[in-house]
Amino acid sequence: MMQQRFDVKVLDQAIKKVPNFPKEGILFYDITSIFINPPVYRMVIEEMLARYQDQRVDGVVAIESRGFLLGSCFALERQVPMVLARKKGKLPRPTIGRSYSLEYGNATLEMHQEDLLPGRHWLIVDDLIATGGTLDAVARMIEESGSYVAGIFSIVGLPFLNYAKKIGQYKPITLIDYHGE
Numbered sequence: 001m002m003q004q005r006f007d008v009k010v011l012d013q014a015i016k017k018v019p020n021f022p023k024e025g026i027l028f029y030d031i032t033s034i035f036i037n038p039p040v041y042r043m044v045i046e047e048m049l050a051r052y053q054d055q056r057v058d059g060v061v062a063i064e065s066r067g068f069l070l071g072s073c074f075a076l077e078r079q080v081p082m083v084l085a086r087k088k089g090k091l092p093r094p095t096i097g098r099s100y101s102l103e104y105g106n107a108t109l110e111m112h113q114e115d116l117l118p119g120r121h122w123l124i125v126d127d128l129i130a131t132g133g134t135l136d137a138v139a140r141m142i143e144e145s146g147s148y149v150a151g152i153f154s155i156v157g158l159p160f161l162n163y164a165k166k167i168g169q170y171k172p173i174t175l176i177d178y179h180g181e
């Protein structure tokens with residue numbers, strides 16, 4: 001199969017924009033349409049790998065649930081461990097957790113405490129950065145565990161929601177940005 005070179009227009013076309021979901025006034029960027037399109041899925045993963053190829057990454061922290069589908073490909077290819085940041089109550093072993101506010105509502109994420117090995121540089125992966133609250137919560141958990149944030153990766157960025165104020169110090173990388181609705 002021919003490898004699709006990274007093309008932001010191809011990525012834009014693959015992302016479905018759904019107005020008023022999950023509630024009135026929110027434009028939802030649905031990236032699940034990437035996963036039904038293998039060449040675009042591969043293009044995204046290859047670009048993600050390329051962006052971090054010269055950077056130390058000891059492990060991936062992937063955020064439920066769309067972050068899992070990016071983090072797992074990256075972690076396997078780089079041969080580093082992946083820790084899942086899951087919604088409250090899903091993980092069976094002792095966890096660390098943190099609550100935070102979303103663009104719409106509140107949430108709590110948890111990780112298996114013993115898996116988040118200290119002294120490592122973790123790349124945090126999610127599908128979209130809106131306010132940055134989710135990634136900020138995960139970054140704090142990583143730092144409180146005595147580890148470091150290697151970076152933050154997301155397919156989509158919504159910079160007009162000012163996420164740089166919260167997580168700019170972690171140098172977030174996004175493959176496409178949208179500037180309002």
Ligand code: AMP
Pocket residue numbers: 026027028029030063066101102103126127128129130131132133134135163
């Ligand atoms: P935030 O914590 O505000 O950065 O929100 C990020 C999380 O909420 C990500 O896990 C996204 O999947 C989801 N999310 C927030 N806003 C949107 C949006 N407009 N479209 C799609 N997903 C969103």
